[in-house]
Structure formats: structure tokens, C-alpha cells
Amino acid sequence: MSSGSAPLPPQKKIATAFSPPNHDQIKEALQSGGTCKFNLKTVFQQKIIQVDFYAILTCNINDLVAKKAAFDFRDADLSSGNIQLDISANALIGVGAFKTAQRVQLMLLPPRDSGIGLSLNHCIVLK
Numbered sequence: 001m002s003s004g005s006a007p008l009p010p011q012k013k014i015a016t017a018f019s020p021p022n023h024d025q026i027k028e029a030l031q032s033g034g035t036c037k038f039n040l041k042t043v044f045q046q047k048i049i050q051v052d053f054y055a056i057l058t059c060n061i062n063d064l065v066a067k068k069a070a071f072d073f074r075d076a077d078l079s080s081g082n083i084q085l086d087i088s089a090n091a092l093i094g095v096g097a098f099k100t101a102q103r104v105q106l107m108l109l110p111p112r113d114s115g116i117g118l119s120l121n122h123c124i125v126l127k
Contacts, residue, residue: 081108
């Protein structure tokens with residue numbers, strides 16, 4: 001390469017094409033009779049709830065109390081998603097007189113850049 005020429009851009013990688021299984025491979029898979037552990041009871045203990053998620057910025061509690069401020073969700077970023085709720089007793093973290101706390105999975109689409117909802121099926125506590 002001479003000192004006056006521009007460097008070449010990197011070469012594009014060619015993706016390998018997906019090839020569906022052939023007749024013999026399908027036949028072999030069906031004959032093997034694959035099994036899986038599937039507990040139908042757990043499926044019926046799941047509930048999916050659509051949610052609108054407002055990411056409220058965190059602030060120092062002393063500042064919040066001193067200003068007698070309240071959280072305003074009108075200025076917060078809105079994300080849509082789902083909460084996968086396990087309604088079995090195994091998901092309960094605590095039960096009080098009026099409230100319960102339990103583990104759920106939050107899925108926001110698209111995932112957020114940081115904080116809650118960063119990953120798909122983000123495990124959170126719902127109260």
C-alpha cells in the first residue's frame with residue numbers, strides 16, 4: 001500500500017444460509033420420539049398482563065421531602081410491555097394485611113437502555 005492511498009474498508013462477511021432439514025432428518029427426529037419435562041400445572045399458574053411502564057427518575061429522598069414534591073409520570077418515558085405473573089404460592093415473597101409482594105418477569109419492548117426493563121424477562125418484585 002502506498003502512503004497516498006486510502007485504506008480499504010473491511011470485507012463484508014457472507015452469512016451462511018439456513019437450510020431446512022431434509023426428509024431423512026425429519027423422519028429420524030420423529031422416530032426418536034423426543035421427550036421433555038412439561039408440567040401443565042405451571043402453565044395454568046401463569047398470567048400475562050399488559051402494562052404501560054413509566055420510568056420515573058430516581059432522586060434523593062431528602063430532596064423529595066424538602067420540596068414536598070411528587071413523582072410526575074407525565075414527564076417520564078413510556079414503554080409498553082408485559083408482566084408475566086406466577087400466581088402460585090412459590091412466587092410469593094411476603095404477604096401482609098392488604099398487600100403482597102411477589103417475583104414477576106417484566107418484558108418491555110423495545111428493552112430500555114438502562115435500569116428496570118434493560119433485559120427481556122427482567123426479574124422484578126411486584127407489590
